[in-house]
Amino acid sequence: MNRQIKLLYAEDEINIRKSYIRYLKHKYDFKVDEAFDGLEALELYKTHQHDILITDLTMPNMDGLELIKKIREISYDTKIIVLTAHSEQEMMLAALDLLIVNYLIKPISRKKLCDVIDVAIKTLPDKNDKQNFLQLEENTKWYLETCELYNNNEEVKLTKNESLLLEILCLNKNIKITTTDIFLHIWNEDFDKEYNPDSVRTLVKKLRKKLPQNILENIYGGYYRLKYNATT
Numbered sequence: 001m002n003r004q005i006k007l008l009y010a011e012d013e014i015n016i017r018k019s020y021i022r023y024l025k026h027k028y029d030f031k032v033d034e035a036f037d038g039l040e041a042l043e044l045y046k047t048h049q050h051d052i053l054i055t056d057l058t059m060p061n062m063d064g065l066e067l068i069k070k071i072r073e074i075s076y077d078t079k080i081i082v083l084t085a086h087s088e089q090e091m092m093l094a095a096l097d098l099l100i101v102n103y104l105i106k107p108i109s110r111k112k113l114c115d116v117i118d119v120a121i122k123t124l125p126d127k128n129d130k131q132n133f134l135q136l137e138e139n140t141k142w143y144l145e146t147c148e149l150y151n152n153n154e155e156v157k158l159t160k161n162e163s164l165l166l167e168i169l170c171l172n173k174n175i176k177i178t179t180t181d182i183f184l185h186i187w188n189e190d191f192d193k194e195y196n197p198d199s200v201r202t203l204v205k206k207l208r209k210k211l212p213q214n215i216l217e218n219i220y221g222g223y224y225r226l227k228y229n230a231t232t
Contacts, residue, residue: 004029004031005028005029005030005031005051005052005121006030006031006033006048006049006050006051006052007024007028007030007031007033007050007051007052007053007054008032008033008034008035008044008045008048008050008052008054008055009021009024009032009033009034009035009054009055010034010035010036010037010038010040010041010053010054010055010056010059010064010067011034011035011036011054011055011056011059011083012036012037012056012058012059012060013056014036017034018034020054020113021034023110024117027114028117030052033048033050036059036060037059037060037061037062038055038059038061038062038063038064038066038067038070039061039062040061041053041055041062041067042062042070042071045071045074045078046074046171046172047171049074049075049078049144049171050078051077051079051124052078052079052081052117052120052121052124053067053068053071053078053079053080053081054080054081054083054113054117055067055068055080055081055082055083056083056084057082057083057084057085057088057091057095058085058088063091064082064083064091064095065091065094065095068080068082068095068098068100069098072098072099073173073174073175074171074172074173075132075144076099077124077132079101079120079121079123079124080095080098080099080101081100081101081102081103081104081113081116081117081120082100082102082104083103083104083106083108084103084104084105084106085105085106101116101120101123102116102119104116132144132145134170134173134228136211136212136215136228137212137215139151139152140211140212142166142170144170147163147167149163149166149210149211156210158207158210159206161186161203162203162207162210164185164186165182165185165186165203165204165207166207166211166226167185168181168182168185168186169216169225169226170226170228172226173226173227173228174225174226174227174228175225176219176223176224176225177223177224177225178222178223179197179200179201179222179224180195180222182200182224183195183196183197183199183200186200186203187199197222200224204216204218204224214227215227215228
């Protein structure tokens with residue numbers, strides 16, 4: 001694997017989190033993001049689609065178990081390592097059903113953490129071979145890493161904004177997204193452009209013509225949703 005691995009570390013105990021992140025940055029050539037709780041971690045994950053998640057189970061606002069469930073709605077490629085206390089056995093057992101790599105009982109030695117991370121690295125999909133994709137329909141695929149849309153093994157040409165729109169829809173598949181969130185995702189670097197829902201509506205119409213029929217939904221109240229069936 002010749003690309004830089006992206007790791008997300010979610011832990012509400014700041015000193016512990018900072019200590020382990022310093023060590024991991026020294027030990028591995030990772031791009032590391034950190035989060036105080038599950039809500040912050042989920043927002044980071046939606047943006048960066050991390051390869052590896054290390055998460056505590058007990059955190060404020062959104063606990064580690066709920067975070068894992070939300071991430072599994074998006075992808076099963078991310079390798080997840082759970083940090084847990086002896087008293088959290090029930091949550092840990094529930095996490096095992098969500099295909100985690102392993103769980104570690106606190107306090108955790110650095111060697112044990114690295115051993116589990118090394119296992120996670122070995123089982124990561126090779127995204128350079130374009131295996132990380134969503135099967136939108138029988139003959140239609142969206143490649144998450146390269147942001148490319150293919151139909152019948154031929155690339156469907158997308159404009160930059162169409163690609164950004166499909167990206168946020170795929171990252172939040174089966175979830176209602178507001179027009180505002182879409183606008184900010186697409187035009188976040190265009191500081192002179194004022195919010196205009198018509199810009200989003202026009203872009204949605206253009207993208208819809210390039211997608212399988214009825215997969216992109218308009219929902220009353222200014223929402224959009226990409227319908228995704230994992231068994232497609």
